[in-house]
Amino acid sequence: MSGLHKQLLKKHQLLNQSIELLSNVIKKFEADVMDELELATKQNFFYLLDASGLAILKDVKIARDYTIEVLNNYSQPFLANISQGQRQVLSLSFITALAQVAGGTKALEIPLxxxxxxxxxSDQHQENLIKYLPQICSQWVLLVTDKEFGPSEQNQFLESGAIGRFYELISKEAGVTEIHEVPEYEYKSGGVEHYG
Known part of the structure; x- marks a missing residue:
């Protein structure tokens, strides 16, 4: 075997070893990110859940293909049995966890x-959202109806100090909506009665 052939063979072996090492590093990184995503989703979910959800749900699992499963107290798959509100809380928990993990911080650096x-x-889910999301969002933009944002919700937001700006959308005619900023004193005094 010539010296040139030996050199090429040695380089080929080094290249194969490097590829294998890089492949292992990538797999480890992916596994660590998935573990971090699962943990952040669990933390968000169990913080936002109401008491009835906490009583029956035990765990959240995220598969490598990003499918989510919720387990009950017997460690059985339970996703098909959770309520629409619990599904919404689970989705929000996962979405915020994705942003938290991608940003490398507990707080979202992008508006939600x-x-x-x-x-x-439920009222408890809603209260938990109002308390928790302003803590982890740099900006939380809500588009709510008057049925969703009545006096109780207004008080929760005011108590949390989470309102930066408040706008009212007023429908003038078909296809025409005006946007008005509501002064702080109006929503703090309960002077805003409709939100379009």
Whole structure:
């Protein structure tokens, strides 16, 4: 075997070893990220769940293909049996966990937009959301209806100090909506009665 052939064979072996090492590093990184994502999803979910959900749900598992499963107290798959509100809380927990893990911090560095978020939620889920999300979001933009944002919800937000700006959408005619900023003194005094 010539010296040139030996050199090429040695380089080929080194290249194969490097590829194997890099492949192992990538697999370890992926596994660590998935573990971190699962943990963040669990923490968010169990913080946001109401008492009845906490009584029957034990764990959240995320598979390598990003499918989510919820386990009951007997460690049995239970996703098909959870309520629509619990599904919404699970989805929100997963979405916020994705942003937290991608950003490398517990707080979301991107705004979180939610359209009619409270429609299917129990009062406890809603209260938990109002308390928790402002802690982990740099900006939380809610589009709510008057049924979702009544005096009780207004008080919860005011107590949390989470309102930065408040806007009212007023439908003028078909296809025409005006946006008005509501002064702080109006929503703090309960002067805003409709939210379009």
């Amino acid at each position: 937009f939610m359209d009619t978020p409270f429609g299917r939620l």
